[in-house]
Amino acid sequence: DTGVSQDPRHKITKRGQNVTFRCDPISEHNRLYWYRQTLGQGPEFLTYFQNEAQLEKSRLLSDRFSAERPKGSFSTLEIQRTEQGDSAMYLCASTLLPQVRSRVDTQYFGPGTRLTVL
Amino acid sequence: AQSVTQLDSHVSVSEGTPVLLRCNYSSSYSPSLFWYVQHPNKGLQLLLKYTSAATLVKGINGFEAEFKKSETSFHLTKPSAHMSDAAEYFCVVSDDTGFQKLVFGTGTRLLVSP
Numbered sequence: 001d002t003g004v005s006q007d008p009r010h011k012i013t014k015r016g017q018n019v020t021f022r023c024d025p026i027s028e029h030n031r032l033y034w035y036r037q038t039l040g041q042g043p044e045f046l047t048y049f050q051n052e053a054q055l056e057k058s059r060l061l062s063d064r065f066s067a068e069r070p071k072g073s074f075s076t077l078e079i080q081r082t083e084q085g086d087s088a089m090y091l092c093a094s095t096l097l098p099q100v101r102s103r104v105d106t107q108y109f110g111p112g113t114r115l116t117v118l
Numbered sequence: 119a120q121s122v123t124q125l126d127s128h129v130s131v132s133e134g135t136p137v138l139l140r141c142n143y144s145s146s147y148s149p150s151l152f153w154y155v156q157h158p159n160k161g162l163q164l165l166l167k168y169t170s171a172a173t174l175v176k177g178i179n180g181f182e183a184e185f186k187k188s189e190t191s192f193h194l195t196k197p198s199a200h201m202s203d204a205a206e207y208f209c210v211v212s213d214d215t216g217f218q219k220l221v222f223g224t225g226t227r228l229l230v231s232p
Contacts, residue, residue: 004161033219042208042222043162056217091162093220104150104169104212107220109162 004110006092012116013082020078021113025094032075033107034067036060037089046090049075050097082117089114120145120211122192124223132231137196139226141209144190150212151192152220153183157205165207168192179203204230 003026013019025032030051035043046065048056051072061067064082069075079086093107125140143149153165166177173185183194192209209223 031217035220040224042210042225043220044222045213045219048217048219050217056215056219093162104167104218106152106164106167108164109154111159111161 004092004094004108006090006110006113008113009111010114010116012118014118015084016081018078018080019082019115020076021090021115023075023077023092023094023110025074025092026108028096029094029108030072030097031095032069033093033095034075034077035091035093037091037112038087043089043091046077079115082115084117087115087117120149120213120221122151122209122211122221122223124207124209124226126226127224128227128229130229130231131199133201134198137194137199137203137228139194139207139209139228141192141194141223142190143192143209143211145211150218151183151185152210152212153177153181153192153194154208154210154222155205156208156225162208165194199228199230201230201232204228 005024007022032049034046037043047067049069064080067077089112091112092110095105095107121144123142151168154162156162165181166175168175168185176182181196206225210220213219
């Protein structure tokens, strides 16, 4: 258990429905990332927050996707009008902003939310 | 842009024999490299990381990896496989942008037979 939690662990929904996932990072971590992992592939970056600011979004994040991190604590990822192609594992990771700019700190991953769109 | 290539999608070993999982990287600068492991229905766990200190990096559970700049490789090894090592392994490079997103390889599934 890394200390990053995600809820729910599994979500089954019908095409066209909206879904929302939650991530609770390690409490002192000010950086939060969302990744998506499809079957047989490695995770791919979706979006990044530093505190409450969303500073980067991947081209994978279509207009149907929105993410928030109010007050720089937990984060939510919402998918509107889900499509079958959205079926994947959605992973959240957190880390500290390094004190030394060139330093790369470890990202700690949650267990993921597996989304199945029927 | 940074990228990693995992040369084997599956590796099968017998318990007690050595493990070698191969990874080549592409980077325009000195990269930060990681190996993560993913057990079924569990989250990604960091095995080890290289961040331009010692080229031979020791990780958890007896794994180690050697950074070879001349070969652009970062292969993962373990002297003796255990049944519990069966999992998916990802070679990862950190992006060189300020927010340091991770770029994952496609993964290598390690199968360990008795």
